[in-house]
Amino acid sequence: MRILLIDRDDMFSGLLASKMRAAGHDVVETRIKNDGLEQMISGKVDAVYFDPSPLNDPKAILYQVRRMVHNFPYLVLTGDFSRAQAIKAGCHDALRKPLDPEALTASLANGERMIGLIRRLGDESYDFPSSGGVISKSAFNQLFLSAMDRVGRYGENAHALFLSVSNYEQIKFDDGKYAADYAASRLAQMLVRLRRQSDILAQTGVSEFALLLQRPQTDTESFDAARRFADSLDARSEIASGGMTDVKIEVSLVHIPTGALDFYQETVIPAIGARRNG
Known part of the structure; x- marks a missing residue:
């Protein structure tokens, strides 16, 4: 995956990027949210891991993302957020700090699975007709x-x-x-x-x-x-x-x-x- 990291915490971002690259992913890092938004608008990002701090509520940022980004990436909220809080805010998942390597491995696997599923279901080059109680x-x-x-x-x-x-x-x-x-x-x-x-x-x-x-x-x-x-x-x-x-x-x-x-x-x-x- 091509992953974008948006985080002002250089130590956490560096550790996260290192482990992601070791797992075979292409990683881009930025501290500035507007730069990250431009990366997302380009449509060349599969997943985004971001910490909204110093904001406590990420909804304002996510509103911008939903309004401006057409190819919606897999969004993971980092920091002191639970999965339920991240989903309610409009993200796909959460990754708590400090970094748990096993949680990161699971997060990357989940992201790849969901991205692959969205692409496969959205592939309009083939379809199956509705028949006998089974829809297309x-x-x-x-x-x-x-x-x-x-x-x-x-x-x-x-x-x-x-x-x-x-x-x-x-x-x-x-x-x-x-x-x-x-x-x-x-x-x-x-x-x-x-x-x-x-x-x-x-x-x-x-x-x-x-x-x-x-x-x-x-x-x-x-x-x-x-x-x-x-x-x-x-x-x-x-x-x-x-x-x-x-x-x-x-x-x-x-x-x-x-x-x-x-x-x-x-x-x-x-x-x-x-x-x-x-």
Whole structure:
């Protein structure tokens, strides 16, 4: 990532930049907020880590960013701010001072995940049509961006749950395109049956589907939903009935807007044809 650091604390900024560069990122440092804003307006920045001090409230700065920056970067508020405070102010996440190396590693991973997700969902070069209770990728992208905005404006909690046939290309190579598409279509049918009526389901890849989980009633509701979908795969042998290759299903729960991976599980469904021959 190309990362911009805006901080008057030279010691912290230098340490942060050093660790980011060691992790393979391109880093630009500045002490002046207006210079940082110009960098963001240029559209050549993927992520921004900034300390609003001497201001205690970063909202005035963030208002300028939202008004003037069209390609909105991944924003991390540094200083004595909690994640909830940063999100409420309009940022994606927070990084407390003094620097915790493990927290920085997690922050960078979350940023890369969220940036990649936004780019992929917003890629207009391909789409999947709405069909059978599953909406298109482009429609899901608009709802996803709206959920991001609502999280920042109203402090709502949201997650995106992704389920995919992770070895789709291997199945296609071993058993043919029909078997690979069959596994993906069976996964979609399962999701349509198991989702709640309020859950928005979309096709976001050739073999990937996503649910937008918004306004949960409890702190664990989204995690519980991810676990429920993952556990249900054990009883869905029909997903692997189209060929001789085992089907691998990945379940990933991504927090909005931080990009944190709150749940991940891979389930292997043995191929029915292979079991019969065995």
